[in-house]
Amino acid sequence: MKLESKVGAFFIGTLLIFGLLALRTEKLEFLGRATERTFRTEFAQVAGLNVQGHIRIAGVKVGSVKDISLEGHHAVVTFSVENRYAVRQGAVASLSSIGILGEKYIELDPGTGGGTDLPTGSTIPSKTGISLDNLMETLGAIGTDVKGITYALNQSIGGEKGRQKLDEIVDNIRSLTGEFRAMAQENHAAINNTMANVESISSELRDRLPKIAKQFEDLGKTLNGMVDENRPELKGMVADVRKLAQGFQSTSENIRSITEKMNKGEGTIGKLLNDESTVKKLNEAVDNVNQMLSGFRTMDLRLDMGAARWTSRNDSSVGLGIELAPRKDYWYYLAVNSTPDGKITENTRTITQIDPVTGLPTNTLEKTRTINSEQVVTLSAEFMKRLGDHLVVHAGFIDGKGGAGAELRFLDDRLRFGGLAYDFSKRPDKPNPRYRITSSYQFWKGLYVQAGVQDVGNKDFRTAYVGGGVRWSDEDLKKLVGLAGAAK
DSSP, rough: OHHHHHHHHHHHHHHHHHHHHHHHGOOBBBBBOOOEEEEEEESSOOTTTTTTOOOEEETTEEEEEEEEEETTTTTEEEEEEESSSSOOOOOOOEESSSSSSSSSEEEOOOOTSSBOOOOOOOOOOOOOOOOHHHHHHHHEEEHHOOOOOOOOHHHHHHHHHHHHHHHHHHHHHHHHHHHHHHHHTTTTTHHHHHHHHHHHHHHHHHHHHHHHHHHHHHHHOOOOHHHHHTHHHHHHHHHHHHHHHHHHHHHHHHHHHHHHHHHTHHHHHHHHOOOOHHHHHHHHHHHHHHHHHHHHHTOEEEEEEEEEEEEETTEEEEHHHHHHEEEEEEEEEEEEEEEEEEEEEEEEEEEEEETTOOEEEEEEEEEEEEEEOOOOOOOOEEEEETTTTTTEEEEEETTTTEEEEEEEEETTTTTEEEEEEOOOOOSSSSSOOOOEEEEEEEEEEEEEEEEEEEEETTTTTTTEEEEEEEEHHHHHHHHHHHHHHOOO
16 A cells, blocks of 8 residues: 555544544543533522533633532532642532523532542532522512611601691692702802803704705705605506515415415325324424534634734745634634645756857757745644643644644743644655644734744745734634624
């Protein structure tokens, strides 16, 4: 078997294995070592909390809900927390939500720093958080209090004593109006100035209102002229609308007839809708779709847009990448790149020269070797796995060729050093695989700079590159979408 066939079979097998691992997302463990621990807690009610819901510490997602069951009159929630987050003695879980009507999640107080770590399977006590249901109960209690207050006022104001109190209130109001009258007399000049300003504004409006009315009149004449000019077309539009209304009426009658037959169980669709087994299957299908959508809601999304300058070949590369992360320890990477790919061209020509000794013409062959660059669009699709806190390995299609690589990440993934190898097919101009050395540093928010060496193994195409770009996290994208919605 040729080397190309062996390498292709190797990468196809690798992609199949990664596909099987992706289908078992919730059970994925690397080298037999679990990456998260499981705990239990109980609530009086968990309305709005779903499986795959978030577990947060100080608002940061640290795990997810695995199962929700009913034991007696309490809801038992089984959830997982990643191993890198400590959960100690004294931890407390509470049910919360993002906003009033936002997504429900479990807020976890991990306990004090001096406590011992809880083993997996431990039961964590819970406390009641603030929710919409609590607010409604509070409002009900407030309504009861208001009824009691009105009853007390009725008891207080009713009767002879109540009338005496009302007389006192009227006397107080009479005294207050007298004070207001005296205040108005003292500030008579200021009131006159205010009235003068109002008269000035009204006089200005008196001058401008006729002009505005004239403008509206001219606008009405213009609109009438436009209507007169397009009257035949308007009549045609009205006729079309009438035909459309008649069509809608006929369609509604047909729909009414069909629904009556379906309700009676006539026809294939009517039998299906009135069959209990069909309804049960439809409900199961809807539950499966809801479960799948809940998995998509928990998936993080990251974007990476960058550009680099090839120093040796005086060319540039731009690219846009997207990362889909079902979990913190692995994700999928898709990218589109516009890259200058070098090619060697050899030309041979015959040169005729005069021999200085014999004086006769002689022919010699001259070969010229040039490297040309052409901009090509390539696709990348890789599976990326985090091993420990700093090492990330990846494999898949790199610039349309099979390959793999590794990367060391520090400072919360802002500082990265890596290397990769791809395109193992040998060609005369590229006898060795394409090796790339990469490095990048994210210096402010999403902005980063990058540098490295491309085609390390092929000296004719070897070149250094420098550039930069911007990375958007899932939270950044949510903020951008929120700002776009607010702008509308």
